[in-house]
Amino acid sequence: MSQIPLVEREPQAAFARAGDRIITVGQFCADINAVAETLPDTRYLVNLCQERYTFTACFFAALARGITNLLPSRREPEFAQNLDAYEDLCVASDKEADDVDVCLNLNPGSNGSSTAPAQSGETLAAVAFTSGSTGEPQAHAKSWEMLDTWRRVHWRYLPGEPQEERGLVATVPSWHMYGLEWAMLLPTVAPLTLHCGPDFYPQDVATALTSFRKPSVLVSTPVHLRAMRKLPSPPANVSTVLSATAPLDDTLTREIENTLSAEIFEIYGCSEVGSLASRFPGQEIAWEFFDCFDVAYDEGAVTINHRTLPEPVTLADQFKQLDAARYELEGRNTDIIKVGGKRESLARLNNLLLGVDGVEDGVLYDPASYGLADSGRLAALVVAPGLNASDIRTALAREMDVAFLPRPIRFVDALPRDRTSKLRMADLASMIASESP
Amino acid sequence: MTIHDNISLPAFCKNMAQTPQQLEMAKLIIDILNIDDVAPEEIEPDAIMFDETGLGLDSIDALEIAVAIAEQYDVHISAEDEATKEIFATLANLTAHVMQETETRQTAS
Numbered sequence: 001m002s003q004i005p006l007v008e009r010e011p012q013a014a015f016a017r018a019g020d021r022i023i024t025v026g027q028f029c030a031d032i033n034a035v036a037e038t039l040p041d042t043r044y045l046v047n048l049c050q051e052r053y054t055f056t057a058c059f060f061a062a063l064a065r066g067i068t069n070l071l072p073s074r075r076e077p078e079f080a081q082n083l084d085a086y087e088d089l090c091v092a093s094d095k096e097a098d099d100v101d102v103c104l105n106l107n108p109g110s111n112g113s114s115t116a117p118a119q120s121g122e123t124l125a126a127v128a129f130t131s132g133s134t135g136e137p138q139a140h141a142k143s144w145e146m147l148d149t150w151r152r153v154h155w156r157y158l159p160g161e162p163q164e165e166r167g168l169v170a171t172v173p174s175w176h177m178y179g180l181e182w183a184m185l186l187p188t189v190a191p192l193t194l195h196c197g198p199d200f201y202p203q204d205v206a207t208a209l210t211s212f213r214k215p216s217v218l219v220s221t222p223v224h225l226r227a228m229r230k231l232p233s234p235p236a237n238v239s240t241v242l243s244a245t246a247p248l249d250d251t252l253t254r255e256i257e258n259t260l261s262a263e264i265f266e267i268y269g270c271s272e273v274g275s276l277a278s279r280f281p282g283q284e285i286a287w288e289f290f291d292c293f294d295v296a297y298d299e300g301a302v303t304i305n306h307r308t309l310p311e312p313v314t315l316a317d318q319f320k321q322l323d324a325a326r327y328e329l330e331g332r333n334t335d336i337i338k339v340g341g342k343r344e345s346l347a348r349l350n351n352l353l354l355g356v357d358g359v360e361d362g363v364l365y366d367p368a369s370y371g372l373a374d375s376g377r378l379a380a381l382v383v384a385p386g387l388n389a390s391d392i393r394t395a396l397a398r399e400m401d402v403a404f405l406p407r408p409i410r411f412v413d414a415l416p417r418d419r420t421s422k423l424r425m426a427d428l429a430s431m432i433a434s435e436s437p
Numbered sequence: 438m439t440i441h442d443n444i445s446l447p448a449f450c451k452n453m454a455q456t457p458q459q460l461e462m463a464k465l466i467i468d469i470l471n472i473d474d475v476a477p478e479e480i481e482p483d484a485i486m487f488d489e490t491g492l493g494l495d496s497i498d499a500l501e502i503a504v505a506i507a508e509q510y511d512v513h514i515s516a517e518d519e520a521t522k523e524i525f526a527t528l529a530n531l532t533a534h535v536m537q538e539t540e541t542r543q544t545a546s
Contacts, residue, residue: 202503227500227503397493402493407470407474
């Protein structure tokens, strides 16, 4: 298979901005080449760099060497060393720590060749992990040809003038697939200058956007956008806002479009593939799948295929086909829940709750599914005489990501289980309603 | 971990350490994060809020708290760095930071 360049932009163009420092595409390539030389001869690399530019350079340096980037959602070095299925790995970070094999500092930048390296499309560029319905992490392999195809498709779909020089500010990390695609891969082909952040709190994001003094793209999520609604002096140079990871409601869409005077472009995706479809939520309810995919539709189920996928992927969500290209999202799979962009099986989380010492019965639920305000968190009903909420949260925090810790936890005498000990949604709904203030 | 983590004291004993400003901040945190199974008086000023032995909060909670603080106190927290982690570590630190920012502004104006 042919070699695909890692970066396809003019060497003098601005690739990234870290503080006041502009990093050109040529400097970026020099850093990739220099880091690639320092990496040990391993098959896999866990990239724990926090700073966005260093993460990006490290990712591409591994790719240049043909080393596969592992992208676990847990970011602690000691956890990275325990990816049991992946022997022969090294851990890279921009902070010294035990268990870190390669510590990177790319300021000042490296000297050396500024020629963009290339890699064969067949090379396994990355493995992303999600929680499967059984609770065991599932690995999703990404070939370099796949990622190369996606970045070109995304550039084509990015609203605005394709050749216009723009800034790019992201509130999502690059090790999450959405951030990897839109805030790491995209600037390697599109004329975007990546802001290195950290861009998390509303004031930081606003300052980062304003500092570009040219139109800018904001890559974000409903959670971060909600936090930006009431900015005292919103930036005036935002040309496009991208949102993904959770559905965006009409009110938030309108508020953000008014505050930032920019249109929102919403992305739908899944971990197995990545970004799949888009819509302008201010104008249209339906999603259009990117035209690179073969889309098969059968009674609500959508199956996606592409030559770079190992096999066709049937989406967990149900859709209604409106016409040849437009699909309305009808319902979400009830077992898989998403909190803060992280995916988990509700069944697995419930088992963890039932496994807590002293918990006799209990159930976790998403308040939004029961007509309560969407707090973005799970809640729980628990039968556990002798325990308090803090005991339960402490025990659960040892087993699950804190994003899924329930609150509030309400204590009841018994759950309304039927004779087969099943918990019916309607019975649970009445109990939730009577227990909620 | 503080010694109190292992002892179940009545709420009125725990709250003796809270200042009125800390209690107000605790109410804001409980309210904004929907933690209504914990009373504001129960958040100990020096207990770590963002780890598994405390309230088990994460970065999205920090974001929501930052937005609520901006609305209520007109204090804007920025940069997700080590200093910000320190500010968010405990109820006492967060309250002290907000009070300090408010006082600096009043002195300046």
